[in-house]
Amino acid sequence: MCEVLIIGAGPTGLVLAIWLTKQKVKVRIIDKSAGPGDSSRAMAVQARTLELYEQVDLSEKAVNAGHRNPSINLWAKGVRRASLSFGDAGRDVTPYPFILVYPQDEHERLLIDQLTTLGIDVERETELIKMDDDGQKITAWLRLPDGREEMCETQFLAGCDGAGSTVRHQLGIGFPGGTYNKIFYVADVELTGLEPADEVHVALDSDDFVAVLAYGKSGKRRLIGTVRADKIMDNKPLTFEDVSHHALHNLKATVKSVNWFSTYRVHHRVAEQFSKGHVFLLGDAAHVHSPAGGQGMNTGLLDAINLAWKLAAVIRTHAPESLLESYELERLSFARKLVSTTDRMFSLMTKEGSVATQFKMHVLPLFASLIYSFGSTRSALFRIISQTMLEYHHSPLSKGDAGKIRGGDRLPWLAPEGYDNYAPLREMTWQIHILGTATKELVDWCEAHAIPLHNMAWKQEYADKGFAENAVYLIRPDTWIAMVDQQGRLSAITDYFTALGFERVALSSKLDK
Template identity: 55%
Template sequence: MKRCDVLIIGAGPTGLVLALWLSKLRIKVRILDKTAVPGTTSRALAVQARTLELYRQLDLADAIVQRGHTVPAANLWVKGEPVARLPFETIGKDLTPYSFLEMYPQDEHEQLLIERLEMFGVSVERETELKNFEEADGYLTAHLINAHGQEETCEARYLAGCDGARSTVRKTLNTGFPGGTYQQVFYVADVDAAGPPINGELHVDLDEADFLAIFPLADAGRGRARLIGTVRDERAEHAETLKFEDVSSRAMEHLKVQVLKVNWFSTYRVHHRVADHFRSGRTFLLGDAAHVHSPAGGQGMNTGIGDAINLAWKLAAVLKGNASDTLLESYETERIEFARRLVATTDRVFSFVTADGPIANIVRTRLAPLLLAKATSLAVVREFMFRTISQITLNYRGMPLSTGSAGDVHGGDRLPWAHDGDFDNFDTLSSLSWQVHVYGLASDPLVAWCTEHGIALHIFPWGPAPEAAGLARNAFYLLRPDTYVAIAELSSDPKVLERYFNARGIQPGP
């Protein structure tokens, strides 16, 4: 019988990021996938700013930005004309080092993760399938069928179901997956194309015709683009037999797009579901196994990666004896709330852009463009939209691992970015450990406590940059290993730290 600390089922981005983080922390993992080879199609494209921020901890952000395509703006079209432009590079320039939308095809993304994982001596075990599993005596026993068709067993401390919307792990747990399926049929096509929207930016058509969005691909300069659109009327009844020639050309005509070559085409229906639970005993659900939703905003893959990073540091702490098992309860608490909000938000956006009928068409093509043009001319509206899409507003306020407030920052928030010519507070965030930030002066007792307990203390000069970011002078901020703020505290009293860790059964050591 093979043994490991964490058995990961599914080698998409979610499972690979979980395996990579755990391996970097010297946790023994096995990662299995029933496919013979990694995916060869682009599938998910968007890598959001918050994902790139978190990827600094895995030394992945620079590689993805270098290899992918940076989208500087999004454009909304109506009746063949652009009516609003959202310039990411100016909206987010003071909010994140990644004030753009990064396009990096999922097949290339997975290959990068696989290569990095292999540097830790871990390879994906292909054509290996989970049959079932049971939990007893503090372990899980998983029954597998390997690439040779032979049955084998694996004993693991924990099991992570990253095996997609049809998750065997979720079905074995008999966990409900409530939600539904949108009426519309979608198509996706990677094409070589020409026309005004083939300019390296994102374009969305709000019209009576079928919905269409155009995403630039990595070599956008040569006309490579991803088309995502809806299929309506009687064609939707035969979605599985549709070809690219069968989808509506009206939206493409409105956007003045000439498709020169189709490199990949597929149709699918979109589901919106959230599992009843993300944890059962020693088993966890992540990514599409836990939640699926519309593609509006390019949130799906990024949310799964967020699940993996949230769970990884907690599993590592428990497995190393630095935290009690109760720490793992916070995974479901934090991630299921976000998944439910995300499904509700993307559901509203999706319903708006795909709604049919005379009234819906009037709202979308006449009222919405006027309102959007006026609204997006306001800096506060543009910033709100960028914050939401980029996931930098995701927070765990009011949850068990979050406490206090100082300045505009609350426990549970993402640490705001503060930088000037002399310092960048995100430079410290490559660590996978707890750390404390102070902007101004740190008290001697706080310095002594951090030294004694092995927590890195970073003291930044006070000035316009941290003040503009909403940080408080001389306050301290305890950061979790995933760089979210655990404590925001105006005093410099280290007893606040002592009480925090003692109450939660956590030792902050490496």
């Protein structure tokens, strides 16, 4: 019997499999497709994802394979109205102050290779027929490539099987939301004439909308845009020639060749529940978004990393199953907020009409340039887009505060001050960080329980990042801050785990071999 059966081998399912396998959880991952996708809509890999990829040695590989887009340029009627630099905004926030453009199909192959090196292969042309959760185990019936059926028993099941999720349908979980009226297109093209060539360009013209993303070799671009209503004909497949090229012409861009083209409709939906019994929904099976801000795929990847350490804790270190309830509490509220935000952004960017046109062409770029000129606002906008602002303050796993930092916050990055406090986060385990002096009692306890303690000498500049001298910061295996105690007391840590229902403080899988 496997411990976690994963349905769906897109990026979310693959990341879940990698993180679980690294934490010694026995997984099985299946997908009904014959192979990984050969086209992609998801293009952006955000800074928070790259930070977490450090845990499995994927960050450098992804950055080297993708293309760093350091700025967004807003255009209207052939004039660049605003240029928003990520480097300036994110330099003190993260080691990755850019949007990485990395096509999903290439990204998937990187993840598959990583999973293969861990000894796990995706079982292709294999699909879930039905499942039964009796409260102790899940029995799943699978259809194999040769048409035979197989019964598989597992402790937990993860539905990473996309917007049309079989898992979600079988659970009877609603998927409320809507579909945008517009038809969108995505095209992989060879393009010249657009400068700066290595940056994101967004045309806000009145009659069509297009975003141009640089990636790969020189001249290679991904276009994401809307199809004008007068170009849509019943029962006639659209081609790139049917798309209005007015915005591209205004960008002074010339398309030399079209390597790939597809059209689609965009949905905005969030599942009513992200879990039921021992079954969980992740990624597009749980939430689908507009492409605004490049948030959708990254949100699914963070779903997987959030759930993985909790499943591993329950399976490997005998944490109470109530810990798993925090997955839905933390991720569902974020997904709802994100869908609402991206819905408003995307509706604004694609809205037609004279008033909307004047707003997009004149007011929006001016407003964007103005607010981006302020350092604090610029940093805040970058944090939102990069998902480095994501917090879990409302979670039952988040306790305490000291300085400007609360339980549930992402740990602020300190490398610009001379010490890389993110280096220890590469280990998927509970750990304690103290900037100042740790008590001997705490040092002895950490050693006895195999909990890494990272004790750095205090510098006054750490206060600028929100830290408090001598405070204890308990870090979760997914690198978010679980608990903060101003006084640095050992009792605050032991009380925290007692309140969560841990019967023994076996927080590291190293103790459970």
